[in-house]
Amino acid sequence: MRIGIDGRELLRSNVTGIGRYLRNFLSSQVVRCSPHEFVVYGNQFTSPELSGPNVRFRIVPEHITLWWDQVVLSRLAREDRIDLFLSPYDKGPLLLPCPLALTVHDLSFVSFPEHGAFRSRAYFGTRKLMARRADLIITVSKSSKRDILRLFGVREDRIKVVPNGVPDEYSRVEDKSLIERIKHRYRIPGDYILYVGNFKPHKNVRCLIDAYKELPDMLKDKYYLVLCGRRDKFRKEVEIRVRSLRLEGRVIFLDFVPEEDMPVLYSGAEVFVFPSLYEGFGLPPLEAMACGTPVICSDSSSLPEVVGEAGVLVDPNRPELFAEAMERVLTDGELREDLRSKGLRRSRRFSAEDFSRRLLEILEELA
Template sequence: MRFHRFKRGTGFQPVFSSWAGSPCHRIDESYNFVMKLILNVDALTPPLTGIGHYTLQLARGLRGHPAISELRYFAGWRWVSDPEAASAATRPVAMARRWIPFKPAAALAYGWLQQNLFRWQTRPLRDLLVHAPNYILPPWVGPSVATLHDLSHLHYPQHHPRERIRYLERYLPLTLERASRLIAVSEFVRQEIHQHLGVPLARIVTVHNGMDAAFHPRTALATAPVIARYGLEPGGYLLSVATLEPRKNLARLAQAHSRLPPSLRHTKPLVLIGTPGWLTEELEQHLAPLERIGQVRRLGYVPQADLPLLYAGAFAFAYPSLYEGFGLPVLEAMASGVPVLTSDRSSLPEVAGGAARLVNPEDVEAMTAGLERLLTDDDERSLAIKRGLRQAHRFSWERCIEETVAVYQQALAN
């Protein structure tokens, strides 16, 4: 799927009129525009994925921002007053997606219904800007912004459910036509959007994701009470955090770990945190026998409050994904004071910033050698931890919010 014939949508500079219904009224003269915003919060479906956390951070940071005079949230098919409670609006859709038959057709039908419900419920509104943090813009004739997190559906369609591919094929070209500006979560993704979708670079802005302050180094004494509930000890495991789906390359990670010397496999088992995804048959074949002998542990979904302690308690972190638009877990591990091994491709070198050991994610032997070095070389570990902390501190959600607001201003100035 390639979209090279790109038509720019018509933008306008709005004149704001009074509009009730939002708690945000503070105005700061330092901003070029004071704007009214509709934020689509469909991605706030539990358990939250990376895009869900991104959306939640936007919703929190934009609420009360001095450049936002009015803020409203739309989820599923209706308005929601509080993004923290948006899951109530999206949960029925998530359940339907899991159980409904004929999923590709159902996804397209739901997309059509959702777009038309948005159009119907916003028909009396004017002079607003719409931001879709999860790829697809709803129908809107005014200024709009969409965030694209990666183009993995183009490069690895075999690693996605068919209904997702069909949905993006149908609605992403419309987003490219409508959007006043596109946000890319890394410079890598910005260049991908330009090269593969034909969008001019001037219409795409790189805004990196941020880092939650909850991720920071902790002592063994601080982590022990929480990680003990999972049968773990501080410094006693190699961690990976990812949805269990093919693109995350966990099958090769398990293979690489299984080739480590027996002492390392025993003292540093591979611990996987993440919800079951899709197309996991091959991964299951690799993990099941290793689980039976205790070399792999799957924790599934863990509460958000426990996650920073599980990071900080790890001896090392591995994230050998085949393709990432950003790769937030790499930063979360670095911020937690844990040395990282990750892939030498896509956005991951950009995000790691020279602070991680990079390997070819398709070379199991290279991955094994990298893991062994990370687990045994004290000098490399110490240097990686210091560099990782410096790199992680370059990213914050506050900066992400400010840069996102600047993109809104560009969209309004079109």
């Protein structure tokens, strides 16, 4: 079988969530040892580094996104006689000569639109149309599946849940000197509480800032709050909140951190906190658990499904409850060790190889 894949998120200079999704799949032993051929379509920004005996890249410049989405991909699929097409997005070519599998990671654009009313309605309309055109919708959690059923109105048997996986590189780092080198590299002068993610409103970082402010002075003096996320248009509001609460110097913004440094950064944190209002899956808490770091996160959307009883779940609308949870974890060594061991066990249920195996099985069934 020849499987076509939209691989534009495999970027040369940046690691996105969808790029990681594709990287985990294409680099897995499940894919590398399969009898199928994978043709990955990319544009001028795509890195072909995952090429292999059964993984081939076709790079075609992209100038107008809609044209590339609908015309170029359909033409390439015909030329290559693709048997099945996998899109890692909630969009895909409508004129394919083969079955189409879309990936809907979440529907945050419905509850937390980033554009005006007209553009938001148009975006939702096109995504709903594409979902109904697709032969199969792949999603990453039962929570997202419920959202798709409710908002897109597609048949339940056309939706398959394939939870994300964590690569083996995400594991506990015990080397204290390595942790200290990473702290020095990113100018973290002491022990720290960690958040990883962007600064969009639904990530609810303001709640974390407010919760950190409510910690006893003794704990704020001992633990910095480290916010790890690429600078975006929403970060300025968070920076303003930090200044208004006079937390400059205690809250550290890291901007971009290469993936190879992330396991060390997670392992060095005393606790990982994730106050998001909405997630389709929620990979950062899982990565933190895989690195043996205690997790506190919201009890909303997919997060209880991912974290289970291995973390402390908190109402994301209550900063004072996040403050209480952080104080409890930071001051109770036995609780921290219990959360570490539970998190490590929980994370093993979400391996990258299991994710790849399940995804490939579903594609084979569709074909």
